[in-house]
Amino acid sequence: MPVPGVPILDGLYPSTLDLYPLEAKEFNRIHQFYENLRENRFTTTKCKKCGTTPFPPRVVCPKCNSDDLEWVDLPTKGKVLRFTEEVAGVPHGFDSPLIHARIELEDGSKLICRIANCQAGELKEGVAVRLFAYEVPPMIVEKRGGVMEEVPRMFFAFEPVK
Amino acid sequence: MAERKACIIAGGMDRWGVREASIVDLAQEAAKDCFDDVPALKKEDIDGFLFASSYCGRTSFQVNPAPVMAERIGLKPTSICSRLDTLCAGGSSGIILATGLIRSGMADVVMVAGGEKLYTPQRWETYYSEMASIDHDWDGAQGMGLPPPFFSMTAQDHMKRYGTTKEQLAAVSVKNRRNGANNPNAQFQKEVSLEEVMAARPVVPPLGLFDCTPITDGCAAVILTHEDKAKELSDRPLVYVRGTAQASLHSMSMNWNGESLADWVHLRAAAKRAYEQARVKPEDIDVAQTHDCFTISEIVEMEDLGFCKKGEGGPFVESGQNDFGGKVPVNTDGGLLSCGHPFGATGLRQAREMLFQLQGRAIRQVEGAKIGLAHNLSGLNVEHTILIYGREP
Numbered sequence: 001m002p003v004p005g006v007p008i009l010d011g012l013y014p015s016t017l018d019l020y021p022l023e024a025k026e027f028n029r030i031h032q033f034y035e036n037l038r039e040n041r042f043t044t045t046k047c048k049k050c051g052t053t054p055f056p057p058r059v060v061c062p063k064c065n066s067d068d069l070e071w072v073d074l075p076t077k078g079k080v081l082r083f084t085e086e087v088a089g090v091p092h093g094f095d096s097p098l099i100h101a102r103i104e105l106e107d108g109s110k111l112i113c114r115i116a117n118c119q120a121g122e123l124k125e126g127v128a129v130r131l132f133a134y135e136v137p138p139m140i141v142e143k144r145g146g147v148m149e150e151v152p153r154m155f156f157a158f159e160p161v162k
Numbered sequence: 163m164a165e166r167k168a169c170i171i172a173g174g175m176d177r178w179g180v181r182e183a184s185i186v187d188l189a190q191e192a193a194k195d196c197f198d199d200v201p202a203l204k205k206e207d208i209d210g211f212l213f214a215s216s217y218c219g220r221t222s223f224q225v226n227p228a229p230v231m232a233e234r235i236g237l238k239p240t241s242i243c244s245r246l247d248t249l250c251a252g253g254s255s256g257i258i259l260a261t262g263l264i265r266s267g268m269a270d271v272v273m274v275a276g277g278e279k280l281y282t283p284q285r286w287e288t289y290y291s292e293m294a295s296i297d298h299d300w301d302g303a304q305g306m307g308l309p310p311p312f313f314s315m316t317a318q319d320h321m322k323r324y325g326t327t328k329e330q331l332a333a334v335s336v337k338n339r340r341n342g343a344n345n346p347n348a349q350f351q352k353e354v355s356l357e358e359v360m361a362a363r364p365v366v367p368p369l370g371l372f373d374c375t376p377i378t379d380g381c382a383a384v385i386l387t388h389e390d391k392a393k394e395l396s397d398r399p400l401v402y403v404r405g406t407a408q409a410s411l412h413s414m415s416m417n418w419n420g421e422s423l424a425d426w427v428h429l430r431a432a433a434k435r436a437y438e439q440a441r442v443k444p445e446d447i448d449v450a451q452t453h454d455c456f457t458i459s460e461i462v463e464m465e466d467l468g469f470c471k472k473g474e475g476g477p478f479v480e481s482g483q484n485d486f487g488g489k490v491p492v493n494t495d496g497g498l499l500s501c502g503h504p505f506g507a508t509g510l511r512q513a514r515e516m517l518f519q520l521q522g523r524a525i526r527q528v529e530g531a532k533i534g535l536a537h538n539l540s541g542l543n544v545e546h547t548i549l550i551y552g553r554e555p
Binding site for chain 1: 286303310315414415
C-alpha cells in the first residue's frame with residue numbers, strides 16, 4: 001500500500017483489513033467453494049437429509065440442522081434486472097466505474113453482484129451475464145517455524161456475455 | 163413483582179460532523195450534555211451502561227469500549243456494562259435492552275450512549291473501513307460495503323414500478339435540510355433548494371450528493387429509568403417506551419425477501435409488532451423520526467410503516483404530508499440528511515428528539531405531540547428497528 005504508516009506494520013499482512021474471505025482451508029470450512037471457482041463452477045451446499053440448497057454455502061443446514069451436506073452446481077448464466085455504475089467514491093481495491101447489478105440466474109434465483117469486464121454506459125437491463133471467476137491477492141499464512149506461505153485465492157463476479 | 167414501566171428521562175448529544183476529537187472525547191461530551199438535561203440525577207444513580215458503536219474496533223482500534231467509556235464519563239455500573247453493535251440501529255438496540263432490563267427489575271437507571279469516530283487520519287481508510295459494514299465474505303469482496311449502489315437500485319425499482327420521480331426524492335432532502343437548519347448539533351445547518359438538490363453532482367444515479375447522508379463523527383446519550391424514579395427526578399411530563407421491535411429476515415443481498423428492492427418485508431414485520439405492542443395504529447403517530455440514510459429510504463418507510471399506501475410514498479412526500487402541518491411530521495430535527503450518521507448514535511439522537519417533542523421542548527415543535535415513532539434501518543437493509551414512545555404508558 002503506497003501510504004506512509006506504522007513502521008512496525010511495514011511488510012506485514014493485516015488480515016483484519018483484507019476485503020476477501022480468508023479462504024485457506026486452515027481458516028475456512030467452505031474452502032471447496034473457492035476451489036470450485038477455479039474450475040469456473042459456481043456451487044453451494046445441499047442438505048442430503050432435507051434437500052435445502054441455500055446460498056451462500058453452509059456447514060450446517062439452516063432448515064433441519066443436519067451437517068450431512070454435499071456440493072452442488074448453481075447456474076453460471078443469468079440476466080441483468082437492475083444495475084448501477086458508481087463513478088465517485090469507489091473504495092480502495094476497486095476500479096472506477098464500479099458496476100453492480102441485481103441479476104436473475106437461470107434457475108430464477110436473484111443476487112446482487114459486481115459486474116466485471118464492462119465499461120460505463122455499456123450495460124443494459126435484460127442483457128445476459130455469466131460467471132467470471134478470477135484470482136485475487138493471496139493470503140499470507142504463517143506456517144510452522146514462522147515460514148510465510150502465499151495461499152492463492154479466487155473470487156467471483158459476473159460479466160456480460162459478448 | 164408487577165412489571166415496571168420504562169421511561170426515557172434525558173437526552174444529550176455533541177456537535178456532529180468532521181470532529182477534531184477521539185471517540186473517547188465524543189462520548190464524554192454527549193454524556194455531559196445528557197446529564198445537564200436532568201440536573202437532579204447524579205452519576206452515582208446510574209447502575210447500567212450500554213455503549214453502542216460499530217466502528218470503535220476498526221477506526222479507533224478499541225474493542226470492549228463500554229468499561230473505557232464508563233470510566234472516562236465517571237460511571238460505576240453494577241447491573242450491566244456492555245457494548246452493542248447493530249450498525250445504524252445500535253443506539254435503538256440499547257434502548258430496547260435497557261427497557262427490558264428496567265421493566266424486569268434487573269436494572270434501575272441505565273445510560274445508553276454511543277457513536278463513532280469514523281474519520282481516520284487518512285481518508286482512504288475511512289471509506290475502506292465502511293466495507294466492513296456488510297456480509298464480509300460475500301458482499302464486501304464484491305465492493306458493496308458502501309450503500310449508495312444498493313439504494314440506487316432501490317430507487318430505480320421504486321421509480322419504475324410506481325412512477326416515483328427524482329423531484330419527489332429531492333423533496334425529502336429539502337424538507338430534512340430545512341428541519342436541520344436551526345439545529346446547532348447537526349452536521350449540515352444550511353437549507354438546500356429543490357433546484358440545488360436536482361443539480362447536485364451524482365453519487366450513484368439517480369442519487370445525487372444531497373440524496374445521501376454523509377460520513378459523520380459524533381456521540382449521543384440517553385437515560386432511561388422506571389416510572390417512579392422518573393417522577394422523582396424531574397417535573398417534566400413522563401415519556402414512556404410503549405413498543406419496540408427489531409426484525410431481520412435475511413442477512414445479505416443474496417437472500418432478499420421482497421418482491422422488488424423497494425418492498426421491505428422486514429420493515430412491515432417490525433412495524434406490525436411495534437404497533438401491536440404499543441397498542442397504536444400508524445394514524446395515531448403524531449411525530450416520527452425515520453431512517454433517511456437516502457431520500458428513497460424515507461419514501462419507502464412512509465409506505466411500509468403504514469403512513470401511506472404502498473407506492474404512494476412519492477406523492478406523499480411531495481405534497482408535504484410528512485412535513486409540519488401534514489399527516490405526520492418526519493425527521494423534525496433534520497434527520498440523517500442534516501444531522502449526519504455516526505451509526506451507534508443515530509437511534510439515540512432520534513430518542514432525544516422524541517423525548518423533546520413529547521415533552522414540548524423541541525427546537526421545531528410539533529404542537530401537542532403525544533405519540534412518537536423512531537425507526538432505523540441497518541446496513542445493506544438487513545434489519546429494521548422501531549421504538550414507539552408515548553406520553554401515556
